Amino acid sequence: MLNRKKFLRAGASAALFALLLPLQAWAQVVILHTNDIHCGVDRNLTLARVAAYKKKQKALNPQTLLLDAGDAIQGEPLGKLTDGRAMVRILNGAGYDFAIPGNHEFDYGMDNFLSLAKKLDCGYTSCNFVRLDTGKPVLAPYRIFPFKERKVALIGVTTPGTLVSSTPRFFQDEKGHFIYGFCEDKAGVKLYRQVQDTVEEAREQGADTVILVAHLGSDGSIPVWSSRALLAHVTGVDGLIDGHSHEQYEVFYPDRNGKMIPVAQTGTKLQSLGRMVIEDDGTIRGELVRELMEPDPQVEKLVRKEMAKVDRALSxxxxxxxxxxxxxxxxxxxxxxxxxxxxxxxxxxxxxxxxxxxxxxxxxxxxxxxxxxxxxxxxxxxxxxxxxxxxxxxxxxxxxxxxxxxxxxxxxxxxxxxxxxxxxxxxxxxxxxxxxxxxxxxxxxxxxxxxxxxxxxxxxxxxxxxxxxxxxxxxxxxxxxxxxxxxxxxxxxxxxxxxxxxxxxxxxxxxxxxxxxxxxxxxxxxxxxxxx
Structure with missing residues (x-):
């Protein structure tokens, strides 16, 4: 396990001088990531600053992505009073390239979630959110980003605990029978198999690097559904971006063959911004950015507008x-x-x-x-x-x-x-x-x-x-x-x-x-x- 204090210091330093580096100093692919925002768009780093940081990084290196690992649209009145719609508008304004549903994306009902998935510019991705009658994923299971010299596959994984941590009836028909699932079983075998099959499919489609974007965490209510347990049962994964447990860490967990895989999570409500870098030779390094500079004025204006609507209704x-x-x-x-x-x-x-x-x-x-x-x-x-x-x-x-x-x-x-x-x-x-x-x-x-x-x-x-x-x-x-x-x-x-x-x-x-x-x-x- 990486020393966390050393890691956090590195992340803070990166935030202060990263924008000063010339283009050739950047690695081939940069993935910026958030998780468990829970509507806290004006907290800590703020989403307006995250958006500005992403724009400046992309200006230096076009091979830059911004993604979210779930639980963004619920958690405060901004989400509840609009059934998540205000948050989707803000995420679109911030320029997200990829997102997965966490358990709380479903809290406003299935019809609402599927509607939001269409409204989110980048859509939602999850390999293990399936219809039980067909066994097929409801959403795209992965996306491949074809960069100049490397194809990067991002695979979405949603906690199987969603069935009990969100409202169970949202996943049932009118007779109370489950019609949706998340590849859940007591041993974790269904989840491991689904993820492994998706990894292999992404590789067959030409992916050079495979990153799991998961909402699993390190303290899941059922240990076999944790990110560590998942990695221990799969191969072919190069990195894992995590969420769900509201922790800040950059650690390494072994895969099924003993290969150490970097795993990162950024806490909650924008406590930090993850930065995962894929080097030219395919190696991956990560850090947490704890300080950011000026906010993006357009995103800041959008946040103020949406928050003002909520404040008027709840004063x-x-x-x-x-x-x-x-x-x-x-x-x-x-x-x-x-x-x-x-x-x-x-x-x-x-x-x-x-x-x-x-x-x-x-x-x-x-x-x-x-x-x-x-x-x-x-x-x-x-x-x-x-x-x-x-x-x-x-x-x-x-x-x-x-x-x-x-x-x-x-x-x-x-x-x-x-x-x-x-x-x-x-x-x-x-x-x-x-x-x-x-x-x-x-x-x-x-x-x-x-x-x-x-x-x-x-x-x-x-x-x-x-x-x-x-x-x-x-x-x-x-x-x-x-x-x-x-x-x-x-x-x-x-x-x-x-x-x-x-x-x-x-x-x-x-x-x-x-x-x-x-x-x-x-x-x-x-x-x-x-x-x-």
Whole structure:
């Protein structure tokens, strides 16, 4: 593994003097890359500066590409209020040459995604997003760029976890049968085979260099779908540009033959810009650019225009707080691995709205914290950008026990399926191997062995596996089986009032405020770690 501090210093230095180099100093092909922008076009480097950097690089070396490795169009109000259309307009303005869909490109529905794929100038590419009736890719599986002395193939790979991390029903027909898939199975074999076949096809079509552009990450919920696992099972790949896990790194992973392959990821919301260089002899080097110069004025103007539309729509004040509600602690997305005051507050809002026995909110729903001070509707939509609908269902105690086991099955690692709770308390032992078994699609199948979770109390009384409880939450978890919570699919729907998660929070803060009970960032002790 490359020393990251040394690597980051190199990237920062490159940004300062790269534009001063003469044309002959540039390598044959330069690939600039982003990932997990999540609508953060005005954050960190900003997309206007990325666009300007790309233009200047291309002026020096026409063999320059700009690509994105997924999760660009979702994550903030800019995406949600326009179903991704504003982001596509901005990506077009920035001059992207290639893009793949991450799991969140599908969050506005399949019809919308396919429409956006036509509106994006470079289109979307993915070799493993397939129709199940034919087994054929829905999108172009790869693209070959015929440069002067080298043909470079870029192959798109989308995480198979999309089926559970986006809304499952978007990939189903009206009868609830899956009609789309991502070459998923428990062993990863289908994914490896699909990618290997695509690599070989690209080589047969004359590609001299093959780069995987993947939305897989290094901490996938199912390890066999990580970028490292994929590379370990394929050959013929020269580099991998990654996304999904929101990390910044430039590392090397071995392929099936032991060849070390460069892998890069740029964090999230434009924390850095990746720069992968293919030398004249085919060798590849990479670096992260951490500083950029002047923005592109046209892209900056476009961003301001789109953001102004959002700001006007969301400037209404909905409440205020004297305490900060946090999603992150000590540099970790804590809401995905432990209780936080933000999770307590949101779950309480759902339980109060429905007068439910309990409420469950998955950690992956939270995309920011809530600051001390005034909150507007934009504040809440930045927190909950998905527009998940609020529901109330009748759920058995046994189903709740299974759900809590699935919730902590990855703990203490981050996992979007970790549940923040209201109305119930429990302890769990992470030293016990998780007894949860998943099916080929990453959904809950059963529990086998000693359970991690114990001492579950609901309403101050021990949970009864045979009793039914009223449980509030979002349709994503309780109705659609998101994050693998398929144990809830056949439960009884009691209420679905047509309110979004943002509506629930806005009503709660207006009526209840934010009490001192939420002052501790680590929450109120509803979820405790206890070792035997």
């Amino acid at each position: 209404q004040k909905v409440g205020e707080s004297s305490v900060e509600l946090v999603d992150s602690l000590e540099g970790q997305r804590a809401v995905r691995q432990k209780e936080t005051n933000l999770g307590d507050f949101a779950a309480d809002a759902f339980r109060t709205c429905f007068k439910a026995d309990a409420a469950l909110i998955n950690g992956g729903s939270f995309r920011s914290g809530l600051p001390r001070g005034a909150w507007t509707r934009k504040t809440l939509l930045t927190l909950f950008p998905f527009g998940n609908q609020a529901v109330l269902r009748s759920i058995s105690g046994q189903q709740l026990l299974d759900a809590l086991e699935l919730s902590v099955s990855h703990a203490p690692e981050e996992n979007g399926g970790f549940l923040q709770v209201s109305g119930l308390t429990f302890v769990y032992d992470p030293a016990i191997p998780s007894p949860v078994k998943l099916d080929d699609q990453g959904n809950f199948a059963r529990v086998e062995g000693e359970r991690r979770v114990r001492q579950v109390m609901i309403g101050g009384k021990p949970l009864d596996p045979a009793e039914d409880y009223l449980v509030a939450g979002t349709s994503y978890i309780l109705s659609d089986g998101g994050n693998g919570y398929t144990m809830f699919r056949d439960t009884t729907l009691v209420a679905e009032p047509g309110l979004s998660d943002v509506d629930i929070l806005a009503d709660y803060v207006q009526k209840q405020g934010v009490s001192e009970a939420y002052r501790k960032p680590e929450g109120q002790g509803r979820i405790r770690i206890d070792r035997k």
